[in-house]
Amino acid sequence: MGQLDGKVAIITGAASGFGLADAKAFVKEGAKVVMTDLNEEEGQKQATALGDNAIFVKQDVSKEEEWQKVFDKAKETFGPVNAMVNNAGILVFDNAETVTLDDLHKTLSVNLDGVVLGEKYGIINMKKTGGSIVNMSSIAGIIGVPKVFSYAASKGAVRVITKAAALHCCNNHYPIRINSIHPGYAHTPMIDIYPDMRSSAIEAQHPMGRLARPEEIANLAVFLASDKSSFSTGSEFLVDGGYTAQ
Numbered sequence: 001m002g003q004l005d006g007k008v009a010i011i012t013g014a015a016s017g018f019g020l021a022d023a024k025a026f027v028k029e030g031a032k033v034v035m036t037d038l039n040e041e042e043g044q045k046q047a048t049a050l051g052d053n054a055i056f057v058k059q060d061v062s063k064e065e066e067w068q069k070v071f072d073k074a075k076e077t078f079g080p081v082n083a084m085v086n087n088a089g090i091l092v093f094d095n096a097e098t099v100t101l102d103d104l105h106k107t108l109s110v111n112l113d114g115v116v117l118g119e120k121y122g123i124i125n126m127k128k129t130g131g132s133i134v135n136m137s138s139i140a141g142i143i144g145v146p147k148v149f150s151y152a153a154s155k156g157a158v159r160v161i162t163k164a165a166a167l168h169c170c171n172n173h174y175p176i177r178i179n180s181i182h183p184g185y186a187h188t189p190m191i192d193i194y195p196d197m198r199s200s201a202i203e204a205q206h207p208m209g210r211l212a213r214p215e216e217i218a219n220l221a222v223f224l225a226s227d228k229s230s231f232s233t234g235s236e237f238l239v240d241g242g243y244t245a246q
């Protein structure tokens with residue numbers, strides 16, 4: 001028995017990093033997974049490697065017209081969607097003095113618009129049949145991280161729209177739970193391309209003395225997508241090696 005037997009999941013940004021780790025963990029736990037990403041070549045390759053229980057659909061999460069097609073493709077291939085992870089995201093380094101509106105809007109268009117649309121189409125498609133929506137935020141959505149100002153704006157917003165959408169579902173008696181995940185820094189392409197971000201100084205900011213492995217974040221995504229988290233909604237889940245406990 002897998003923890004996700006009977007689940008049909010959409011995972012965005014699934015060509016690399018956390019999204020890919022989620023896709024692998026979801027398939028291992030019995031789910032059928034629609035992996036979406038802008039990166040078609042890598043996404044297709046990774047989905048093929050996962051076998052018959054995964055397909056890839058090219059999607060830009062910031063484009064509203066692409067969302068319903070992903071749900072339709074999922075239903076046609078595997079059946080109605082009952083789990084999703086709004087994971088796709090981008091990172092820019094800026095601060096309260098150097099921020100440009102271009103960088104801010106670019107970041108918000110993926111990290112916030114993508115989750116807004118994921119919640120909207122998730123609710124529209126799952127409100128009768130039920131499901132679990134998991135939104136990927138960050139420790140930067142909980143505490144101040146001065147060097148990622150635009151990113152923090154997007155991740156703080158994801159934290160509160162998770163709660164607003166979860167309460168909307170409760171108020172309307174929709175059987176949908178919505179929660180957010182807040183990782184500390186982890187070894188994914190987003191972070192590993194910056195040598196500074198792999199330094200011992202960054203590791204030391206995490207009391208456990210290291211960065212996370214993507215699988216450690218995926219374990220939490222599996223729990224939140226599964227029926228084991230049946231009494232959790234509108235909640236924020238930290239997985240940060242103690243970063244925010246200090």
Ligand SMILES: NC(=O)c1ccc[n+]([C@@H]2O[C@H](COP(=O)([O-])OP(=O)(O)OC[C@H]3O[C@@H](n4cnc5c(N)ncnc54)[C@H](O)[C@@H]3O)[C@@H](O)[C@H]2O)c1
Nearest residue numbers: 013016017018037038060061088089138185186188189190
């Ligand atoms: N790595 C970390 O330390 C860390 C920490 C906290 C939160 N996060 C968050 O976790 C999520 C995944 O990050 P990651 O570290 O795996 O990054 P990553 O760069 O490895 O993966 C992100 C994926 O999103 C895809 N993507 C980017 N823009 C897209 C768009 N418009 N539409 C569809 N796909 C798009 C990319 O092609 C890529 O495959 C992000 O939301 C990120 O902000 C990461």
